[in-house]
Structures are given as C-alpha cells and as structure tokens.
Amino acid sequence: MTANPLPLTTSSPTSTNFHLPNIRRSLLRKPHSSPPFRFPSKMHFLSLSPNPNFKLLSSLPQFSHVVRLTNSDDFSTENNDFSDSILDFCVTRTLSPALTLQRGIEKIKEALENLKSEPPCFNLGILRIQVAVPPSAKALNLFWAQDENSLLFPQFYLSRKEISLDCTREVFGIGAAVEFMTSSSCSSGEWKSFKRCLSVDSPLIIAYGLLGAHFNRESSLLKHESGAFYCFIPQIELVECDGISLLAATLAWNDCTFQTFEHMICSLESSLLQASYRIGYTRNKCKKTCMASMLKKFGIKDDANIQMVRIDAPLLDGMGTGLGHFEPEVASCSSQFLIRLMPTIAVSCNVHYHTTEIYSTMQSCCNINAVWASLIIEECTRLGITYFCVAPGSRSSPLAIAACSHPLATCIACFDERSLAFHAVGYGRGSRRPAVVITSSGTAVSNLLPAVVEASQDFVPLLVLTADRPPELQDTGANQAINQVNHFGSFVRFFFSLPPPTDHILARMVLTTVDSAVHLASSSPYGPVHINCPFREPLENSPRNWMTGCLKGLEAWMSNAKPFTSYIQVHHSSVHINSCDDQMAEVIKIIQGASKGLLLVGAIHEEDERWAATLLCQHLSWPVIADILSGLRMRNFLGSFTDIAEKFLFLDHLDNALLSDSVRAFMQPDVIIQVGSKVTSKRVYQMLEDCFPCSYIMVEEHPHRHDPAHIVTHRIQCSVIQFVNCLLKAQLPELSSNWTGLLRTLNLVVSREISSQICYESSLTEPHVVRAILESLSPEAALFIGNSMVIRDADMYGCNWVKCTHNILPSQFSLKLPFQSIWVTGNRGASGIDGLLSTSVGFAVGCNKRVLCMIGDISFLHDTNGLAILNQRIKRKPMTVIVINNHGGAIFSLLPVADKTARGLLDKFFYTSHSISIRELCMAHSVKHFCIQTKVQLQDALLACQSEDSDCVIEVESSIDANALFHRVPLCAPPTFVSVNGGSVTCYREGFILALTFEDGSVGYGEVAPLESDEESLSIVEDQLRFLVHVIEGVKISYLLPLLSGSFSSWIWSNLGIHAHSLSPSVRCGFEMAVLNAIAAMKDTNLVNVIYPLMDKERENSERSSTIRICALVDSVGGPAEIASIASDLVDEGFTTIKLKVARRLDPVEDAAVVKEVRKKVGSQIELRVDANRKWSYDEAVQFAFLVKPCKLQYIEEPVQSGDDIIRFSEETGLPVALDETIDNFQGNLLESLGKFAHTSVVAVVIKPSVVGGFETAAMIAKWAQQKGKMAVISSAYETGLGLCSYIQFSHFLDLQNAEICKATNKENGRHVAHGLGTYQWLKEDVMSEPLRIYRHLNSGMVEASIEDAHRVLQNFQLRQNTICRSYGGEQIQTYQLAVKCKHFSFTFKVQEVGRKTHDNVVLFLHGFLGTGRDWIPIMKAISGAARCIAVDLPGHGESKVQVNHTVEGEQDPRLSLHVIADALCELIKLTTHGKVALVGYSMGARIALYMSLRLSNKIEGSVIISGSPGLINAVARKIRIAKDDSRARFLVACGLQHFLDTWYSGELWDSLRGHPHFDQIVAARMGHGDVQALAKALSDLSVGRQPSLWEDLKQCKTPLLLIVGEKDQKFKKIASDMCNAIEYGSNHRDDLQGIVKVVVMPDCGHAIHIENPLPLIRAIRQFVKNM
Secondary structure, eight states, X not given: OOOOXXXXXXXXXXXXXXXXXXXXXXXXXXXXXXXXXXXXXXXEOOBOOOOTTSEEOOOOXXXXXXXXXXXOSOXXXXXXXXXXXXXXXXXXXXXXXXXXXXHHHHHHHHHHXXXXXXXXXXXXXXXXXXXXXXXXXXXXXHHHHSOTTOOOOOEEEEESSOOOTTSOOXXXXXXXXXXXXXXXXXXXXXXXXHXXXXXXXXXXXXXXXXXXXXXXXXXXXXXXXXXXXXXXXXXXXXXXXXXXXXXXXXXXXXXXXXXXXXXXXXXXXXXXXXXXXXXXXXXXXXXXXXXXXXXXXXXXXXXXXXEEEEEEOOOOTTOGGGGGGOOOEEOOTTOEEEEEEETTEEEEESOOOOOOOHHHHHHTOSSHXXXXXXXXXXXXXXXXXXXXXXXXXXXXXXXXXXXXXXXXXXXXXXXXXXXXXXXXXXXXXXXXXXXXXXEOSTHHHHTTHHHHHHHHHTTOOEEEEEEEOOGXXXXXXXXXXXXXXXXXXXXXXXXXXXXXXXXXXXXXXXXXXXXXXXXXXXXXXXXXXXXXXXXXXXXXXXXXXXXXXXXXXXXXXXXXSSOSSOOOOXXXXXXXXXXXXXXXXXXXXXXXXXXXXXXXXXXXXXXXXXXXXXXXXXXXXXXXXXXXXXXXXXXXXXXXXXXXXXXXXXXXXXXXXXXXXXXXXXXOOSEEEEESSOOSOHHHHHHHHHHOSSEEEEEESSOSOOOTTSOOSEEEESOHHHHHHHHTTSOXXXXXXXXXXXXXXXXXXXXXXXXXXXXXXXXXXXXXXXHHHHHTOOTTEEEEEOSTHHHHHHHHHOOEEEEXXXXXSOTXXXXXXXXXXXXXXXXXXSOOSTTHXXXXXXXXXXXXXXXXXXXXXXXXXXXXXXXXXXXXXXXXXXXXXXXXXXXXXXXXXXXXXXXXXXXXXIIIIISOOOOOOHHHHHHHTTOEEEEEOSHHHHHHHXXXXXXXXXOEEEEEEOOHHHHHHHHTSOOOOOOOOOOOOXXXXXXXXXXXXXXXXXXXXXXEEEEOOOOXXXXXXXXXXXXXXXXXXXXXXXXXXXXXXXGOSSHHHHHIIIIIOSOGGGSOHHHHHXXXXXXHXXXXXXXXXXXXXXXXXXXXXXXXXXXXXXXXXXXXXXXXOSOHHHHHHHHHHHHHHTOSEEEEEOOOSXXXXXXXXXXXXXXXXXXXXXXXXXXXXXXXXXXXXHHHHHHHGGGOOSEEEOXXXXXXXXXXXXXXXXXXXXXXXXXXXXXXXXXXXXXXXXXXXXXXXXXXXXXXXXXXXXXXXXXXXXXXXXXXXXXXXXXXXXXXXXXXXXXXXXXXXXHHHHHHTTOOOOSOOEEBOGGGGGOSOOSBSSOOOEEEOTTTOSEEEEHHHHHHHHHTOOBOGGGOOOEEOOOOOEEEEEEEEETTXXXXXXXXXXXXXXXXXXXXXXXOTTOOXXXXXXHXXXXXXXXXXXXXXXXXXXXXXXXXXXXXXXXXXXXXXXXXXXHHHHHHHHHHOXXXXXXXXXXXXXXXXXXXXXXOTTTEEEEEEESOOOOOOOHHHHHHHHHHXXXXXXXXXXXXXXXXXXXXXXXXXXXHHHTSTTHHHHHHHGGGOSOHHHHHHHHHHTOTTTSOOOHHHHTTOOSOEEEEEETTOHHHHHHHHHHHHHHHHHHTTOGXXXXXXXXXXXXXXXXXXXXXXXXXXXXXXXXXXXXX
C-alpha cells in the first residue's frame, strides 16, 4: 500500500504582517454573521510545523483517518518563520461529568452530532472533547476489551509505575488524530520541530509513542533504529487518576487537504464506536488471569529495547534560549506499556506473566489431596481472587502449599486466625473482591466467626476455606475434630462441605463448587462464603498413586485461563430500574413534589457509588447529611469554593445542631432520600424517626431490611448508580428557600462554633486530633476509622472543605467536577472493636492507597497481633496508624452509667483502665512509633509520616476526664436569624464617622479612631474609607453578619472582594460598628439583641443585667498623695475598680510608692489594676512587682517589654498579669498565638476593638479568654461617645456570653468585669449633640453604663457641626474624550478623572490587555485626596478609538507600537497637565509605563510597574511569541470576544484570579470593548515579541521605579528581581541614582494585584507619590 505525499498547508498568512480585514476571509469556510461555534470552552493554540519537509500522508482503508507528519531533513528553528506554525483553533471542550463510562461515550457522541450542525469556522484545527467518568473506568480493561480483529490503530496501554496490573492507574489510547514519524537519526533540530508541533497553551494535548523504533506501515515492519521515533496524539484517550478517570476524544482536520472537517469527524465517530466495543465487558471479565491468552491473542512480545514516551505540550513563553533542550518524558525501565500498531505488529515492555501448563502441573501432583487443592487455588486465581490469608496448621497443608506455590497468588500468614480473618475482610473492603482465608480444623475455624459476622453484616465478599478431618474421624474424639458443617450458620451466603479428595469423583465438581461460592460472595448481597475441605492423610507431598481419569472433561479448561463456569447476568438495559415503571414514576413524583427535601448519604463502599452520590447531590440541590463513612464529608474542592458552597448544602454538623431543642423541632423534612448504608449518628436516627410520617425513600442494592425505626415508605433495590441514572433524567424544582436558607445558616453557625471550640482549647483534645487528621488527607489517601469513641468524634467534628492542591490533573482546565471525595471506611457491620488494626492493613492492600487508620487504645490493644501483619508490608503502600490513647474506654464517660456509678467500678469494669506501653508493643514488632502530646507535635508527626516510606504508629496521649469535659461543653444554640431583605447601602463619611444607610432608611454609625503609627496613619485610614465608600455601594448585607464568628471576614471577601485582614484595624472596627448598628436600627432593637438574641424559653425567662461596670483610669502624674486623693474621689463617685498608669517615672520605686499610697487610701475593697504599657525592662518590672506585692493588685498589664517574658515574670513574682499590646502585635493565626498564654498566671486580656481589628476579632479573643477562665476586658482607645455607646453594648454581650460559658462548664460566674471605658472622662468635648451618660447607679451605688441609655443615644445620634472638619460621600468620576494625533495615527482617548485639578501630584493609570480605565476607579478614588488621578482606555480597548492616517493609497496599515502609544500619551499629558506625571501601569500598561520612564524620562516623574516585563531578549522566543499573538488575534476576530475570554482566563497566569469571588463579573466586564478588530490589532501589534526589549535600557534608568508583583506570581517575581538587578548594576557608579528602584511583593495575590488585593497596593502607590 502506498500514499501520495502532499504538502502540508495551513490557512494562516505567510507573512508576519497582520492584516485584520483579511482574517475572516482566510479562516471562514462559509459566511456567518457571527461565529457558528457555540462551545463555552477553553481554547488554546497548537503549533503544527510549517516545514515543507513535513508531509501529510493519506490514510489507509483499515486505519483511522489521521493527519500524519513525517520528516526527513534537519530543521532549523532559528531560520524559520513561526507565523504559519500556529493553529488558530485548538479547543478543549469539557462536558459535564458522566455517571458511567458508557454514558461518557454517549455524551461525546452527542457533542459530535451538535458539532456537525454548527461546525467551527476554521480550515485547520484540533478539537478535544473530554468528560470525567467514574474511577471504575480502567485503562488496562479498555485495552483488553478491544477485539483482535479491530481495524483501529494504534492501541496502547501505558503505566509509569510498577504496580500490579489489576490496580494500575494509567492511560489507554486508541486511534491517532495526528501522527509524527521519522526514519532518520533524531537530531536536536528534529526534536525542536517535533516540540513545536506540541508547543501549545493547553497542557491537555499529549502525544505518545515509541523511541528507538522505525515503524513502516507499508511494509508492516517495526524495527530497532537508534534515534528514530513514532509518535501520535490519540483519537480516544482514557487517563486514570485518583478518584477520577478522564475520557477524551481528539479531532484534527485540515480543509486544505482531503482530511476535511467532515471527513475527520466521521472517522472519529467510527473510532469512538470501535473503542466502545464491549464496554460492558471491561469491568468484570478482563482479569489479569486472562493475560496469557490476551498476550497470545494480540501477538504481543516483550521488548526492553524500545521505549515509550509521553510528551506534554510545553509552554513556550519565557523559555528563552532553552528551546533546544527539549526532552520527552520517557517511561522508566520499571514502567509497563503495551501497544498494537497493526494487527500483526504489537510490542510490550515489563509486562510479565508467569504461565503454567495446567495439565502437566496436575500430572505432577504427588497425591489426590494436592490435585484438589491445586484445582481450588487455580480456579480462585482465574476468578480474579489472588490474595490468600494463610493460618499455620497441619490439616490445611495441601491448600497452603498450593496457594504459596501458585505464581499469581499473593500469600500472607499470621499465627492468629482472628486477626488474619479480619485482615481478609479489610482486603475485601478495599478491593471489593474476596480474599481467601485458609485455616486448619478445630477452634482455628471458630476464631474466624467475628470476621465472618462483620463481613456478613456489612456485605463484604470473603471466601473461607477450612480444612477438616474426614467423616470417619468425626464424633470419635479425634484431635481437633469438631463439627464444622454450617459452622457459621446464617452468617454465610453459601456453605458446602466437599468430600475428602478422591479420584473416584470427577474433579470438575471442585471447580463448580468454587465458581458457585465466589459468584455468591461477589453478587448482591455480597458476603462471606464457606467451603469446608476435609483431607485424609497424607497431608504433605508424599507420593500416592491416583487415577488421572478424575480430570476427564477438563481438557478445554486446562488449555485456557478462563474459569470453568462463567456466571453471566443479562440486563435489558444498563440500568435495572426504568423511569417509565409505574412504581418508579411514583417515587419521582414524590421527589418532584418535595418542598423540604433531605438527602441522607450513608456509608458507601465503592468509588463509583461515591461518584454517583456526588452527581446526585449536584442534581438534587437538596440539603445533604453525609455520614462520615460516605466519603462525601471529606471534600477537596476543585474550583471556586464560593461557587461550590452556593450550589451544595452539606449539613456536616447536624449531629451537634440536634443538641438544640429548637433545631430538632425545626427539622421536619417532607421527603427523605437515603442512599448508602447505615448512618453513624444516633441523634440523626432519632431525628429521622421524629420526622415520621413523611416520604422516606431508601436505596440499597441488597434485599435486607435496614429500617430499625420502621419509617421507610419506599424501598428501592438497586445500586446507587442505577438510581442516580434514573433520577438524572427527571426535572426537579427548587426547594423552599426558607428551608434551605435556614439550614445553610444553621450549619454555618454550628461549624464556626465547633471550630472555635476546638481552636480555643490550646491543649490537644480528641476532637482536634480528628479535625487535624481529616484535614491532612489528600485524594490519593484513604481513611479507616475505628469504632467506639473514634468514629463518633469523626462523625461529629469531621469535615474538610479543602482546596485541592494535588496534581490529579493539569491545573489549567476544569472537569466541571465540584469536588473530590475521599475514601473513608470502617467496620460498621457489627461495630465491634475487635480486629480493627488487621482490617485496616487489609484495606490498605485492597484499595492500593496510602491508608491512615484512626483507632482507640482499647481497640488497638484488642488487636495487637495486627502489628505482626502490619510488619509484613506485602503489596501495599505505607500506613499511618493513629492511636488515641486515653488509657481506657472513653465512650463510657459520656453514657449515663458514668454519672451513676462509682469511679472505681467505672475504671475496672467499664473504662478498663490500663498502663500498657504502646511504644514497647510497636518496638517488639519493629514498627516506628511517635508519642504526641501537643498540637504542634501532631502536625509534625502527620507531615513526617506522609513522607515516610515505612509504616508509622502515632500515639496521641489523652485522658478520659479531659475528653468527657470537652464533649460535655454544649454548643451555643444558633441565634435568631436576623434577616435583611435586599438591603443596599449608601455610604457617607463625615470626618472619621462612617454612616451606612440601608434602602429602608435605617442608618448605622461607626467610629474610625486610629492610633497614629507607621502601620495605621490617618492618611492610610482615609484612603481605605474612600475605597470602601465606592465598593460598598449597593452591596447586600448578609443576615449572618451578627454571628461574628468569621461571618464578617467571609462577607467582606465574597461581597467586597478584599481580604478582611488587609483593612486597617480601626477601619474594620468602625465598619463593623456601622453595619451592626444599622442592622439594629432596621430591627428597631439594640446592638446586644442583634448579636446575642434571646432564643430558648430558659433564656427568655432569665433576667438580663442592663448595665456594665466601668473601670476608672488615672494617670500617675504627680506625687503619691495627690494621685491617691484623685483615686479616693473616684471611689466616692462610685467606681469600684481603678487602673493606674505606671512606668511614667524613671525609677520603678516611685511608681510602687504611688500604688502603695493609693491602696492605703482606697482600702482593700477596691480592685486595683496597673498598666505599664511595656515600658519597663524585665529587671525593673520585677523590682516593681516585689514592692507592690502586698497591695493585692487584680493584675498588671504588660509589665515587660517583650511578650515572651510575661509568663516568666508572673511565675517569678507571683503577680497576676494581663495582656494588651501583646495581643495587638499578634501575627498569623490568632488563636495559636493566644494559646501560648493559656497559663493560669495570665488572668485577663484587655481588648481594644479598634486596635485588634473590630468586633469579630474582639469577640474571638474574648471567648478564648472566657473559655480559659480569664477576664475579657473591653477597653476604649479614646473614642468619642459614638464608639463608647457601641462598646458598652458589646461589653454587655461579652458578660452574657461569659455567664453562659460558666454555666455550661459548671463554674461559678465570678465577679462582674469592670470594663476599661473610663476614658470618657478624658474627653473635653464630644462629637454627639446628646452626650453619653455614665453615672452612679442608684441601686448599686456603683458607676455603671446603661445599655438602654447607650442604645437611646445611638438612636438619636446627631453630630455637632463644629466638630466636622470635612465630609466625603463619594466622588463623581469626570469622563471625557481627548483627541490626539501623531504619526500615522489619530487617537480618541476615553479619559476618566477624579481629584482636584489643581493638585500638584498627577497620576496617570494605564490598564492591561483586555482592561479599561474603569478598572482603576476604586484605587483612583482611594488616593484622590492625595493626587489628581487620570485613567485612559488604551488604543483598541473600551471606548477609545484609533484611526490610521494613510498618506499613500493602498499602503499597508502601519502597526501600533510602544513608541506610538508613548507619543500619544505624551500628547495627552500635555493637554491635561503642565508638569510631569507619575505613571501606574499594569501588565501591558506596565510595559508602556516602563518604556516611557526609560525613553521619555523628561515627561515622567516616576512609575509604578505592576506585573510588568521589559520584554523578550531571545530572538527565537520573540518569533514564537509573535506567531502566537497573531494567532490569538485571528481567533479573537473569528470566534468573538466571549470565546476568546474563556481561553485567555483559563491560563496558568490567572490561577489566583480565578479564585477571586468576583471573577465571573470581572470577565463579564471585559465584554465591553467596542471594537473587536481594534482589540485584536492591539494584541498583535503590541505583542511582547514585536516590541523592543528594554533590558539594556534598564541599566541607564534615571526615573524612580516601584516594581510591584504578586506573591503567587512566580514568573513575574523572577522578572522583577532581574529588573532590579539590572537597574542596580547600571546605577552602581552613579551615587545620585542609588535606591532608584524598589521591589514590593504583595501578599495574597497573583498577577492581577489591583483586583486581587487592592488595599496594600493603594498604600504603596500613595507612599510612592508622596515620596516623589
């Protein structure tokens, strides 16, 4: 067969010049008013070599139609024009996940049908359609499923890991969309050309092939040839990953040849049909035991001299001169691959199969016992059962020897039959295939009963082979002879007692017995089966004659590798249940009618069923109760968490919420769907029972009744997959918004409360251990949970919304999967504590994952023989075993028996307290051991074990009493939900009083009172307030904000798009104050009732104190007598607590004298506090402390300069201390920092809300203190009456909270806390027209602040006009057009301006590609008080216009350039200002700003370069970039802006931006460009490849530059560093230029800094402008 070579042609222009008017004509196949391609996809640009030596070969009849490229000449990249090398259309379209592999294929077929009706408008391109399918889709199974007469080639399987073939997770491919082959020596130039064929923006295009092989299709020859290669991009591809498989179809076409789009799509459909042949055959029939026949059938030979390669499409950007060093990823020598190139050409590597001649093996058996034992083991392996658990014994010798001698069998031994049997159960859990347990006779069999019961109750497949005495020895008193017939009773699915082996019985009876038993063990209902095997002596391999006639009829069986009896289940469709069935229609109707639906996901044992359950959650959109063993509680989200959280409602903490009577009363669903097995939580079960009568739909594949409460109304017997497949076809209405909204809030409240409870406890609690363990899990891991207390803790506290950071699939694309679940399992059939360690080890073998086992100490001790199995490490990954050692059975401490039984009896008969050393047990079995006592140690141990290649046991020390105490702290009942319906707000700022107005007219006031410092100056605060005034306009207020526990932080990020911690503390405090006061005004109540509303009857009937006590403040300026007199007067006024400012004098002795005198004057009944404000050295503080020790101070605040010395100071002096400035200086995790000060000598924390960052943070600190039994004292920072009114109410809230905590922990509610709000006495005047009154209470005789009075003052709040300096309610942006002419071009710029025109400082903002001047408005408004701010829409963008001034008719359009743009902007600057300007440029705008700073420095005062680059130096890289940008521009014009945006923002550069809560709105705003042709021209003309490199200019830089890059933007961080080095190198010899450049790395952001983290950027820009 021959092929006529034709030149490869493309529709791309042959010139590097870019002519926009001709683009559509060159690309469109037929005219369209708009592009007909409708895929909302990720689109990339694939490079096919333009080298004329690459040839397009015609396809051969029996092979798929394919674009084939060959090369026979050297290729020089440097001499080649790249403009023709870029495909203008390379699209990856991701379909929604498919329930099954078959459904995935159907989805791709449907997409191809749609594509035929609306084909893409390109002559040359590649389209990849991909869909996520369940993990049961295995690459090797698909390879074996292909028919030997298939005409579709190549076919391959590739594994890069040396793993047993039944659990390999790798790649299958069939057909070729594009081929590359060469017969010449593979020079570096050829690798460059081949690399260019795969150099694309998309990492999804992957080529596979052979190195060192010359493939000649015409002569049907494959031979070794050094340097030769054959590679291809498969048409159909299946990629396996942990928990996900990806099915993809790739279509390549070239309309300039006969490989047209229509031709190639038909070819792909044919290939898809061929690839899907016998799809249903793949899962159960393609066992590794069939490998011998398969290898023989396909004619595959092992050849270690040929290497298979996998070539990812590398990105060319920024590769510079490294282009010539391309190397493919070569499969290592330990990797496996199989590839069929033609019906007669196939090769493999490292695929070893040990074949045996069954007939000769049988003939060589020494006796009939060995014959029967060998038949049993051989048939097991043919059925895919290859894992044998062998217990030592004499009677079972024939079985043990046969198993250990079989080449496909894996055997493990243990002296304890009970542990061994549980190990087999674990293997069955992990693999869903039965393991075989082989035991001797007698009590060895009885020891298997607990494991058999567990397997039976939880539907785990298991095959038990028990050796037995022959019948003549039964009931005779023979040794180890017991009745083993039906020994396990009803707990087995099948029992058969074989006769003793004899050659008088045809041996095939043994085979059919095994086949039947395995079929019943592996079919629903799964479970254990028992074959009893009596043996007469000889039990060893002693020769005994036997007649081969017993093998009659086994000739065919012995000639192949198939089981004797194949059980075939015939289904009429892929799904057992039919949606048209009347009964199922009734169920769907019930579901469609639900208004308060609830989905309950119980324990799930298979990956595919977890996959189906995930899709069910997505389709139903119902609230979901996911049991800890469902796997859905452990979620690694793959996309935007905000989007996922809105679409899914997991009630992870319903068990805790049900502690509340009101929640139990509210939980009344009308329809409940349960998929999966039993549920762990007893409270959830009780709630379900209380819901009856309602529609309760239970879906289980087995027929057994799992309905202890007798409430199931509809029992559907099918798999979860079948049920979901039926339900996916139904249209379901949304549930009641009130039902879902309240449940979402409920879960959020409880979740935050639990997190707070765990974090507040600095010691290592068992709930914290559970949370830490679950958070450490990755999708590649699995979790085995023990019973008793451990699984209850996991179910109560376990959840894990974690961003997936593992390289499961390339990060540049989305599979439209919301999250990945994690495999979680446990022995919940009979829920015993026996055999748990052994089960977990078996589970690790079966699931082939890195397993973390979490069990209690009693469970561990109950199964210490499991350590002997753990130590064997057969065919599995390393394990980590977490032992929660509370030295007894902690669960009994939570049961009623603990309250009514003497402690001695509890310890002995319930707790079974012990002092056994787990460490020494581990040492005895040579297992690595860690002993953990702190949170940090636990974290370190978990990290260490993840990197270890050995098994580890982590022992976590705990105690029963501490565990009981923590579990008995009830959660605060969820508060009444404050609803704000669509409240949009308008902001007014008067001085530093912030006014928020809701649309209903409710107004809330907040005070911003910064303490002047470098970190928080008035200017910084003002900029942030100006920014807030802009971004908060029209934002909806969340009803969750009064909850405080993280609700403000979450809302600020999701609604305002800024990180809450980027706000200055005083700004955030004033902002939260205003919001809470506005909500209170809207609800016509006070602030206390908003953040601490009445809920239960018990609290409704309680009396609330309506006042708080105030601490007086005295500055110790003056003599002791004078200050003592002042203090005495304060006592006479009614103050019971006084704080003295100390460390104001040179000698601490003088301060001590003042304190002594005050104490003498006021008496012992008055509480005295002193505050040193960190002004003393350690020695001075100690000296003072010993002098005042007799004065009995309540505490001393911040006595020493270093917070690290506070506890040491208190321990040395015995003086109680309080924290103040120490808290203010905390960095990072607040609760972790507080945990260092849990010492009892720290008796109080003094909290200034405006310094710590608002009410939410203050509440968190206060709650931590109160949980630790410390005082939480609110202190003002000299705020006006407005701030004090809010602080008074907030202080009252904390007092109520403290009373609640004391009640819950059975502690006495100590003395009332006097709060530090006495600063009101220090104010000469107030901003309020009606002053706040703090006075002596008539009843108590003490100075107190009234909550009612504070609320009334806020209600009637009016500013005194003489205190207002200036007002700010937002600024209007001035927008106008400016016309500018320069050589060849006329520009009309859209200009937006804010700030005083007379301002000395003028800042010109330049946006990036696809942006507009509008992007800068929030930042411009923020700094408009310090500068006149101007932003322009650059040419081609927004509403700016560009016109070419032709001088000669027919002259080619000139190109835009940095020089042209810079000249135009200089003209614009002349028209707007008379002096120099500062530039702020981002990305493309940064390049322009840098160019102007370097080459037009006389016009520029300085420039802020944000994510900017000086360009490319390497000539090849420049050419490639030109070609890519030209291709992008053509794509933009042809396909439209929407599809281009989908492509542009799918790149790696935008990984961080895609996580922004406003990402969709940001992209949508990019649709506002008026002229797509002009935008495309800007993209092409201003390509970084076309513009001059500025690297050399940097060495001569004279203009101040501030280089700003994002912390997550690794590429531009490197560029900024190199730029700084270049400038500093050039300025080394010029003293006047020292420090001319500065690099600032902005935290918490990537490339788009001005969007992702604007507040730190505002501060940096303002400081830069100020310094100029």
